[in-house]
Amino acid sequence: MSSTATRAGSTLDHESTSAATALVPPPKLRRRPALVAAAIVAICLGALLAGWAWTATTNTEEVLAARHNIERGAVIEASDLVRVRLTADPALNPMPASDFATVVGQRAALDIASGGLVTPDSISAAVIPTEGSSIVGVALTPAQAPGVALQSGDHVRVIVTPAQGEKPAAGAPAFSEAEVVGVHVVDESGQLVVDLLVPHVDAAGLAGRVATGNVAIVLDSRER
Structure with a gap:
């Protein structure tokens, strides 16, 4: 009889504890507006940087430039040229890097400063000095x-x-x-x-x- 009462009491205590636990409300999460704003700003900056990187890589082209000073009339050799990348600009008319083999062997139609872009006007097949x-x-x-x-x-x-x-x-x-x-x-x-x-x-x-x-x-x- 006493054993049965003990088990009954234990059962009641367990049920009371479970009920009390169920009645405890869950903790409320604290909202931090500053962190939310920082996260939004970080996402926006990431999107802007990604867009800038995509634009920079898609709007550049590989062109030819002078590795050092090239004097007018000099035969342009492979060692005189260097490939560089720059942002496409309609105001410029540089020779694309794909024309490397075409430019080599031509003569400089004018002085090309070190680092200067090679353009169609700066090269010529004519020999200087000309006859006469x-x-x-x-x-x-x-x-x-x-x-x-x-x-x-x-x-x-x-x-x-x-x-x-x-x-x-x-x-x-x-x-x-x-x-x-x-x-x-x-x-x-x-x-x-x-x-x-x-x-x-x-x-x-x-x-x-x-x-x-x-x-x-x-x-x-x-x-x-």
């Missing part, structure tokens, strides 16, 4: 050259400047007209060397005057 023309190199000190930097395509005059007390040679022209086709500085001496395109018949006389060092270059108008 010659190129004469003139080494100049700062006093013999214009203060304005010379560029390929500039029209200049080479003026004879006799040494003090001397007179120009009889019959020698006072100047020679020429076109600049290249400009570079000699590292060892620091002298400016200007390559001038002149008619073949004038080349020997100009070279003789240049050899004396008594010449100066005058830059004429760039308006054409």
Whole structure:
């Protein structure tokens, strides 16, 4: 009898405990607006970055640029070129990297600075100098050259400047007209060397005057 009562009491205690447990309400979750806002901002930023990355990769193209300075008239070699990627711009007209083999072997139609884009206008199959023309190199000190930097395509005059007390040679022209086709500085001496395109018949006389060092270059108008 007592055993039965004990089991009954245990059953009642267990049922009471279960009922009490069932009556306890679940804990309320605390809402944190700051965390929710931060999560939304992070999602938006991720979407923006993904969109930017997609746009950047789809709007770029691989083009050709000069690995170092390429002088006008020089034959373009494979080592002169480098492939670069840039954002497509309708204002630019660079040669695509797929034209690499076509560009190699062409001549530079103008000076291309290191890092400059190679365009259809900057290359040519024509040989410089052309038939009937010659190129004469003139080494100049700062006093013999214009203060304005010379560029390929500039029209200049080479003026004879006799040494003090001397007179120009009889019959020698006072100047020679020429076109600049290249400009570079000699590292060892620091002298400016200007390559001038002149008619073949004038080349020997100009070279003789240049050899004396008594010449100066005058830059004429760039308006054409």
